[in-house]
Amino acid sequence: MPSSNAPAHPPQLPAADVTDDLWRWMGEVALPFWATQGLDPETGLFWERMTADGAPDRAAPRRIRVQARQIYSLAHAAVLGLYPQGTALALGVFDRLLDAAEAPDGAPGFVQALAPDGAVQDATRDAYDHAFLVLAFAWLSKASGAPRVAAALERCLAFVDQGLGAADGSLYESVPRRLPRRQNPQMHWFESVLALMELGHPGAAARAATARRLFDEKLYHRPTRTIGEYFAEDWHPLPDAAARIVEPGHLAEWSWLLRRHDALAGLPPCAEAADLFQAALRWAQPATGLLVDEVDRDGPVLRGTSRIWLQTELVKARLAMAEEGGAAEREAAIAALTTMRDHFLGKPWPAGWIDQLDAAGRPVPGPVPASILYHVFVAVAEAKRIFGMSPV
Template identity: 45%
Template sequence: MTDVTQSGPIGDNREIVTALRCQVIGHALTLWSREGRDLQQGGFIEKLDANGNPDTSAPRRVRVQARQIYCFAKAAQLGWYPDGAEIARKGLDYMLAKAKAPDGKPGFVHILAPDGSVLNPLRDTYDHAFVLLSLATVYQLDRDAKVRAEIDELMQFIDTQLRSPDGGYHEGVPASMPRRQNPQMHLLEAFIAAFDATHDQAFQARAGDLFGLFSSNLFDAKKGVLGEYFEQDWSRIEPVSVEPGHQAEWVWLLKGFERITGCPTGKQRAALLESALRYRDATGCLVDEGDAQGNIVKATRRCWPQTEIIKAFVAQAESGVEGAADEARAALMRLDKYYLQHPVKGGWYDQFDGEGRSLVDTIPASSFYHILCAVAEAERVLGA
């Protein structure tokens, strides 16, 4: 039976990093290693119900399999959860066995049934970004040559099948429209992680190409907004949809790009963060969508944008920006207060409406990647 007791939100932001690290280690990793794995069929569960019980009938997105592999490998790497290494490797074995080329075609399929059969054979670029991220994170554990071979094989597919002559990467195979910044963003994240894992300069070069796309097309420097949807030639589709969570996410990623290349990104980071902060509600949380003029279009607010604004402020704090560390801690407090105080220890609320009512009655596994990464980055830069 899942423990549904709760102790209440943390009251002192000086202790917030330590407290959230303890929540992740003591509750979230335990919950998802126990209830979030399918010990009969293999792989990870897509979501838990409101009481913390696994939904074993839900289809399994391959991106979520990859995200959970990342979470347990990262937790093992940090020394938070030594058992995470074995859990990550078993998850990777499942993903490779079930999702990689089950129809004889290269690449990973999009969605699996609980029994491991293919529900959707699409080769989705967003998915492949997370497959690469998971492989890079597992590879960092012990530099397994077989994992490196999987990275190289995956990159052969990405480079030959997903690359677009118009710049960046297609939405998938088959290609579709509109083009989105989101897969490009997560490929940048994966390339940075792959460089950190392998020290292969080819990943620096790929990251540089995406930084060029960001600078020339994705980000409108005059308006200070990141576009979401584009035509084939990367011209913006009007009216421009703005997701403030993605603007915050790019702040953190640009700091990572600066770290591995030495290319300064401070100006772009400052502009992105300033713009993202326009889209907040009375709680101080980021809403889900705005327009290019700074107006709120969707007053709902999901969990993941709050983790990304934490990472954005952490990146700025690491760069020595005055007040950024305090802002990061305040954002961690908001994450705890509004999203992590779930009756199930180690669970979270996914989305609220403008009145603060929960809109999702399940606990999605997909959010764990965001939460764990935000807390890990906060500990790394701000200390526990």
């Protein structure tokens, strides 16, 4: 992994070289750090974030979605052979998570956040969180074969169906319900049921088809080939400027998910995946190719900063195109991987990342969020799957 002052690699760097570098960094540097120093020995849960000097932020609450993301990353890495000890570590946090966050008040489902000492801080049952819990439990079940994990997965699915499921097949935001409705929980639910589909879970294909239908009928804005972020109760646009807010990173993420669903379901590649990706590129920084954080679908940039997670989704979309395409798509994916690595990873310390750059490409001061491990891991795992590695 290059140091923070290392020169950028040229875009034409061979794919295997970039993949080798990122794969080894993930397995030898990032995952070991976040699995050990990233774990609070007192509560048995993962830290929410680290400070710029690599110390835990002890005052930060523990969001359940972050616990789920870390469990998922360790379990999937173990299945891939990248970090075999990840299974045992993930199981330990899984057990603690169930003790602290599943139905502590007697109601089904998982609470949204725990206080630093492990007590319940927010008892809301959140759809976004439960999507990630399904993703985590699916992969941990695959990695461990533990019946208690499979049982927790089924309880989580039952709660989503009974407590969060709407008549149109979408998920309500939460229990208790709140507005506006957002595309983001629906997107991550789609991601989670695609994982179930990949792992052969019964009924997963039907769940994925329902989530895909919601995208087709409610979320996709065909005139601009974009997806809005916020909606009214009935999925109609909001009556103000919030209806036009678009996050280019989510366009790239949906592009990747649609291509993945097409492949898993045996469908021909859909036009919407390509259209969403091209729409995302409308708001890429000319000098770097980085996506900006938030825009108005009619054109104006609302937030010209660039968080790292958007770039991981750009990488994944590029990789999906490379898998289907030729040399040009392959070179574009290599360039995106290299740009992500050189602008964000291995900083401000070897296992960390820069969370956000300002409009001029300078790091925005702030903590290093643990939640980003999931984003980077998936991008690196996809690069490994598609490009492989060079011989040792």
